[in-house]
Amino acid sequence: MEYVSPEGLRLDGRRPMEMRQIRAEIGAVSRADGSAIFEMGNTKVVAAVYGPREVQNRSQQMSDQALIRCEYSMANFSTGDRKRKPKGDRRSTEISLVIRQTMEACIMTHLMPRSQIDIYVQVLQADGGTRSACINAATLALADAGIPMRDLVTSCSAGYLNSIPLLDLNYVEDSAGGPDVTVGILPKLDKVTLLQMDSKLPIDILENVVQLATEGCKAVANYIREILLENTKQLEYRRGV
């Protein structure tokens, strides 16, 4: 099947190096300490952060750093076919672990010993790149909660179909059977915190695809910075500064 037309247009009309439209909103769940909704094209996720708060399970308490916990769950209506089990299946457990490890690397846990930070991510619509959207939403939610971090964490995916590296795969392109590389970076520090790939890819192409995904991450980081600046201006305005 042709995923890139001879004119260089993908199935949804994008160019190979073009990301989907991103949209973010801070403070969607008012009960949470921090929350955000992040949309990448048709993929829409909401993240809520509760913490730092007292550790619920005493046996897991750490005396020198905060405990980070994460849960990823997909709504019944998020996929095309109705999903039976929202959470607890293997894929959700794996993605929860991936998000937790990625965020743990950038949160300054040593500043909040004996406490716990819960990150809950709920997928409302899944159209490829849910992992990346969840990490981006979690970053915004943590920033909204005022939790100290070393840097933002942004994530984007890229693939390789019809011998062309493609940025930000949607569900159809993802299920094509080609490789799907997910990259998460700390943009200011310029370090990679997450790198996952499935299917196979020639080694000489790998560097190109990872580089493309990293460019996507940097674009997301710029957008996130704008959103956070706008949010801070709103907060200043409300304080009467």
Added chain:
Amino acid sequence: MVGLSLGEQHFIQGGISQDLRCDGRKRLTFRPIHVETGVIPQANGSARVRMGATDVIASVKAELGKPSFLQPNKGKVSIHIDCSSTAEPAFEGRGGDELSSELSNALQSCLLGGKSGEGAGIDLSSLIVIEGKICWDLYIDGLVVSSDGNLLDALGAAIKAALSNTGIPRVQVAVGESSDDQPEVDVSDEEFLQFDTSGIPVIVTLTKVGRHYIVDATSEEESQMSSAISFSVNRQGHICGITKRGGAGMDPSIILDMVSVAKHVSEQLINKLDSEIASAEAEDQE
């Protein structure tokens, strides 16, 4: 949720008995309701309802299925609610299961009537394609994204809005060779039949705090309740379902009084909800 101090509890109870709640509302006033329809494009119908900080999403998916033996001329509807952990940390893992099943059961009894399918708010016979062989199965999924009390009312409103937004694809039946064979059906991608939702009831929950009852309680107020009764009332003023929660017993005369209050309040709610749904649909169309 952080516990309330004794002073705060007295403040809430005192305010309610003096008809001035913490956010300035009277006892029988609802919070502003915001409705958005068509929020889930891949579903047949969907809606998001916000009442204050309570935020719920409902989606309707239609699939072709076989009607049950006992009711060959009716389609099937199932309602399933999920409480997301974003609403409360306590809903993590299986923590939200109890509340989810309580809400699902309450909504099923309010909207779908009894076991025989009689008295359902939704006209199930409109879902039939070929009697005894093919019918539409509607799967209604609700998700609680943020919880600040009054979940049942918000979910009822969201389901009503989602059903108003639902389009059932038109089905063309090919005449089969023999009557035993599964007939061929051609599901149209273009044409949709809008669902008739004028008979769907709304749910009004009356929460008793002290000696008075309030409508649309926030979770602070719900923590002070002795009991709560949810009434599902339709446009004609008929009661379609009653659910009582909470341990405290109530005098039967109070319950009858609550029924009349619920009927009165539900009129306003139905009108408000219909106008919100209409404006949401109009915006969706633009």
